[in-house]
Amino acid sequence: MARTDTASRVIAAPPDRVYAALVDPEALTVWLPPDGMSGRFERFDAEPGGSYRLVLTYADASAAPGKTTADSDVVEARFVEIVPGVRVVQAVDFVSDDPAQAGTMTMTWQVTAVEDGTRVEFRADDVPAGISADDHAAGMTSSxxxxxxxxxxxx
Incomplete structure (x- = not known):
């Protein structure tokens, strides 16, 4: 059965600044890696049909082994939909020899103006079975x- 994980947060910033941080590779390397990880893009093209390759590296691999190597997760992603100022949808695959990590996860980032700033909703559909629900929820919340x-x- 396909799994969907979600997280949301109100951020004290206007929607245009929040949206810009969703499609800017420099901003993404600052905020997207969950606590305990760092990230770097090997390529990045934010347009519908564009793609990126992101290498996430664990500060301490003994606590959480990587999906691609002992200390890293490599993400291959394609931008499925980009609605400026509103939504970014990506098809995401982890590079892994482990079949439990296989499969394309659809990640949707939605921004909505609210009284105190911007509500950011993060939805991951078709999460691979090998990704712990608790760890994924913690990672999404951390990001x-x-x-x-x-x-x-x-x-």
Whole structure:
């Protein structure tokens, strides 16, 4: 059975700044990697049909082994839909020899103006069975907290 994981957060920043952070590779490397990880893009083309390759590296691989190597997760993604100022949809695959990590996960980032700033909703559909629901929820929440810190610290 396909699994869907979700997380959301209100960020004290206007929707245009939040959306910009969803499609800017420099901003993404700051906020997207969950706590305990760092990230770098090997390529990045944010347009419908464009793609990216992201290497996430664990600071301490003994606590959580990587999906691709002992200390890393490599993500191959394609932009399925980009609605400027509103939504970014990506088809995401982890590079892994483990069949439990196989399969394309659809990640949707939605931004909506609210009274206190912007609600960011993060939805992951068809999450591979090898990704722990608890770990994934913690990672999604961590990324949203990083996004809030990144945007709320900007002048």
């Amino acid at each position: 949203l907290a990083n996004l809030a810190q990144h945007l709320e610290d900007l002048p």
